[in-house]
Amino acid sequence: MTAPAWRRGVLFGALLVLGAGYIAAYALFVTHSENFIVVQRNRQATLFSQAHPLLPPATLTFGSSGHDNAYLGNGWIMLRDHHGMWMAANDALVMLATAPRNADRVLSLQTMVATTPQQPRNRVEVSVNGHVLGSWERGGPDGMTPIAVRVPGALVRTGMLRVKIHVDRLASLYRQDVGDSRDGQHVGITAISLDQVDSAPH
Amino acid sequence: MLQTVSARQHLREAFVPLAVMFLISRLVLLAIAATTMQLAGVHGEAASVAHVLCRWDCKWYLDIAANGYSPLETGGIPGESNFGFYPLFPLLLRLFMPFNGGDALHAGIFVSNLCFFGALFYVYLYVRELGLDRTVALLTAAILCVFPQSIVFSAPYTEGLCLLLLAAAMYHLRREHYLAAGVAAAMLSAARPNGVLFIVFAVVWIWQRDGLRALLMPWRAPEKFIPVVFAPLGAFLFFGYCLVATGDAFAHSSTQLIGWGWTFAPPWENVPQQLHSGGNFMLGALVSITVALCSLLLLQERLYAEFAFCIVTVVLIWCGQGLVSVFRYWLVLFPVWIGVARVFAARPLGAALLCGTLGMINGVLACAWALGMAISI
Numbered sequence: 218m219t220a221p222a223w224r225r226g227v228l229f230g231a232l233l234v235l236g237a238g239y240i241a242a243y244a245l246f247v248t249h250s251e252n253f254i255v256v257q258r259n260r261q262a263t264l265f266s267q268a269h270p271l272l273p274p275a276t277l278t279f280g281s282s283g284h285d286n287a288y289l290g291n292g293w294i295m296l297r298d299h300h301g302m303w304m305a306a307n308d309a310l311v312m313l314a315t316a317p318r319n320a321d322r323v324l325s326l327q328t329m330v331a332t333t334p335q336q337p338r339n340r341v342e343v344s345v346n347g348h349v350l351g352s353w354e355r356g357g358p359d360g361m362t363p364i365a366v367r368v369p370g371a372l373v374r375t376g377m378l379r380v381k382i383h384v385d386r387l388a389s390l391y392r393q394d395v396g397d398s399r400d401g402q403h404v405g406i407t408a409i410s411l412d413q414v415d416s417a418p419h
Numbered sequence: 420m421l422q423t424v425s426a427r428q429h430l431r432e433a434f435v436p437l438a439v440m441f442l443i444s445r446l447v448l449l450a451i452a453a454t455t456m457q458l459a460g461v462h463g464e465a466a467s468v469a470h471v472l473c474r475w476d477c478k479w480y481l482d483i484a485a486n487g488y489s490p491l492e493t494g495g496i497p498g499e500s501n502f503g504f505y506p507l508f509p510l511l512l513r514l515f516m517p518f519n520g521g522d523a524l525h526a527g528i529f530v531s532n533l534c535f536f537g538a539l540f541y542v543y544l545y546v547r548e549l550g551l552d553r554t555v556a557l558l559t560a561a562i563l564c565v566f567p568q569s570i571v572f573s574a575p576y577t578e579g580l581c582l583l584l585l586a587a588a589m590y591h592l593r594r595e596h597y598l599a600a601g602v603a604a605a606m607l608s609a610a611r612p613n614g615v616l617f618i619v620f621a622v623v624w625i626w627q628r629d630g631l632r633a634l635l636m637p638w639r640a641p642e643k644f645i646p647v648v649f650a651p652l653g654a655f656l657f658f659g660y661c662l663v664a665t666g667d668a669f670a671h672s673s674t675q676l677i678g679w680g681w682t683f684a685p686p687w688e689n690v691p692q693q694l695h696s697g698g699n700f701m702l703g704a705l706v707s708i709t710v711a712l713c714s715l716l717l718l719q720e721r722l723y724a725e726f727a728f729c730i731v732t733v734v735l736i737w738c739g740q741g742l743v744s745v746f747r748y749w750l751v752l753f754p755v756w757i758g759v760a761r762v763f764a765a766r767p768l769g770a771a772l773l774c775g776t777l778g779m780i781n782g783v784l785a786c787a788w789a790l791g792m793a794i795s796i
Contacts, residue, residue: 220642225641226638228641232637232644232648235652242659245662245668246662246668249666253665253666253673254500254677255673257490
């Protein structure tokens with residue numbers, strides 16, 4: 218037996234409304250969602266940093282033997298039997314509160330860029346508060362060479378430096394313990410220094 | 420005629436064998452797990468059957484049932500939070516906790532076993548609905564009981580619930596109980612993210628049964644689309660809850676990405692990678708390929724909708740970063756086991772060998788489960 222036309226019409230309309238509801242809800246979800254773990258990690262790092270502002274020259278050390286992991290926002294992971302902190306995402310954040318002065322600062326990153334013979338170079342980009350301050354090709358012999366960037370006074374004046382380190386290629390660290398990383402591209406960091414321009418090493 | 424035999428009659432004829440299979444398989448697995456703990460020198464509460472059944476993800480479900488969702492990274496590994504788990508199973512635990520003295524673990528064991536027992540009946544009915552004989556139906560149920568790692572059907576895990584809801588949704592769709600199928604499908608997507616793949620089954624079923632015109636002109640028989648439209652409802656309700664609770668509707672994906680490292684990668688990259696990884700990953704890949712090959716048996720039976728559902732599920736799992744579970748993912752794909760049962764049903768010796776082999780592997784995995792070895796994740 219076939220249902221009357223009006224009943225089929227009502228049912229079809231109701232299903233259409235539900236389907237449209239999914240699309241509207243999905244649009245709302247996409248536009249209003251931020252990765253909650255990223256948000257809460259960055260918030261925690263920001264709060265810690267604001268409570269412990271840096272007075273240049275200052276050096277922060279990271280990893281199991283470091284003391285300043287709380288300054289790190291999202292994108293880092295500590296690996297067993299490895300020094301420093303390692304990037305777990307292509308973008309990793311460090312939150313540095315400092316005295317709001319209109320003076321340039323030098324930010325030095327003690328990075329470790331591990332590459333493979335197939336992909337011997339990796340690009341590391343550093344930005345502060347959304348401004349890209351430079352990018353470097355690293356890997357192989359200069360994989361451990363520090364990266365130094367000059368942070369303009371206009372950014373220092375805000376009192377909060379949101380340092381983003383971006384790398385082009387990164388192997389998954391998931392299942393690192395079983396030696397199943399995808400291609401061996403890893404980037405780590407052992408320390409960060411914030412110096413006044415005149416006292417910064419060349 | 421099979422069609423004239425009511426579901427009630429089918430249930431009556433199958434009750435005793437299914438109950439016996441359920442009881443014996445559960446008792447044997449629990450005995451193996453308990454004995455393993457004794458031999459390992461574990462005594463006291465940690466060696467109790469209830470505690471032996473709580474391994475791996477169990478603690479997450481119990482945590483959600485007892486304390487609700489929390490955005491805190493409480494898993495011991497950075498990024499792991501209980502938002503990595505869908506809500507229906509913990510909700511059911513919460514419902515049954517008052518009957519178990521407020522204990523989530525015992526409620527979980529009760530719910531899982533109840534769901535698995537119910538699922539066996541739905542699977543039986545489903546096989547009979549396909550027009551296959553009683554032997555195939557019972558052998559399918561037997562395979563599910565003895566399949567490696569079927570201990571999770573008795574543990575506080577979602578497998579029993581998902582099997583029940585999937586079999587119910589598929590059965591009711593084939594019986595043209597569209598609303599019941601839709602409700603089961605919606606619940607399925609609230610139990611597990613890949614539950615939404617039921618849509619694939621429903622769409623291909625409509626296509627196979629009524630042709631492409633029925634798909635292109637849904638207003639002619641909209642009731643057939645109730646299960647399709649209802650299927651994502653459970654997942655969307657969870658997304659909405661996540662948005663309110665964390666500001667991230669996709670909190671499940673977020674924590675799975677950061678905590679568990681789940682990212683998508685094409686299967687042609689993932690599967691060879693798995694095969695070269697060795698150990699459990701290689702074994703997981705080999706088992707997944709075997710399951711994919713077994714799903715081809717469904718084509719022989721012209722069960723295109725079942726095949727589409729199974730193969731899409733396999734491909735989805737291949738796209739994940741790591742076949743962490745060697746056997747567990749495949750327990751719920753019961754249509755594959757219908758295809759296998761169809762092949763072996765006419766060969767009693769082969770069927771006995773199949774069940775015996777699977778049962779032995781299952782026994783070994785029950786030991787591994789009790790000892791918390793990674794192969795039983």
